[in-house]
Amino acid sequence: MKHILIAEDHAVVRIGTKHLLKSLIPESIISDVDDFDKIVQELQAKSFDLLILDINIPGGNNTKMVEAIRNISPGIRILVFSSYDEQQYGLLYLQAGADGYLSKEAPEEEFKSAVLSVLDNKKYMSQDMQQLNINRLINPKEYLPDPVVTLSPRETDVLNLLKEGLGTAKIAEKLNLQLSTVSTYKARIFEKLGVKNIVELITKLK
Structure with missing residues (x-):
């Protein structure tokens, strides 16, 4: 059983x-x-x-x-x-x-x-x-890791809301998180994706 x-x-x-x-x-x-x-x-x-x-x-x-x-x-x-x-x-x-x-x-x-x-x-x-x-094993150069893959599920949630144009406060409210927590996730996203601001982020993801 x-x-x-x-x-x-x-x-x-x-x-x-x-x-x-x-x-x-x-x-x-x-x-x-x-x-x-x-x-x-x-x-x-x-x-x-x-x-x-x-x-x-x-x-x-x-x-x-x-x-x-x-x-x-x-x-x-x-x-x-x-x-x-x-x-x-x-x-x-x-x-x-x-x-x-x-x-x-x-x-x-x-x-x-x-x-x-x-x-x-x-x-x-x-x-x-x-x-x-x-395919990744056979042709590793053709399958370079996408930096987005390194994001945690919650970081991905924050990323998706940033792409929608939401600010930190609105994201915190929508995901029921502390403002400081969202700021931390945002900083990690910028670091992992190698961008410095929202404009660069949106451009990179196009």
Whole structure:
């Protein structure tokens, strides 16, 4: 019997994910939570075989979540299930210790394949991502890393709002962050992308 934890803050996605898991593993026992603090509480209280993790979950939002989860439950299998671009974040989270990365746009059969692969102690990424990584190995000069890939999910959120023309205060309000936190993210974005102001940022991203 498999014990599975779904970490997802959107109720409709939780319900759909649970339905797919039940159809795939009928005897499974499935729990769900909607923020990172509750992940920690569940892992401290119970033993799980698999965590299906949305990386844009309140209280988390970066690769440090994987390390924290591993510290509590070293043997748990972690399948990241995210709307974030796989080419931009897939390898990043696998390198951080996740066992698989799956886009929320993936078809039902791919979801099932990913779950079974991860539960079978294998790593999982889509065929497109596998091919991209092979191409990167064969022709590294043609696949120079995009500096945007180095941004954390939360930094990417801030970047997207900066591109929309929002100021620091509006971004803080929209993302429910401290003003100083947004300023820190903004400074990191500028540093990682090698720009000094918003004009240079927008020009670089065109």
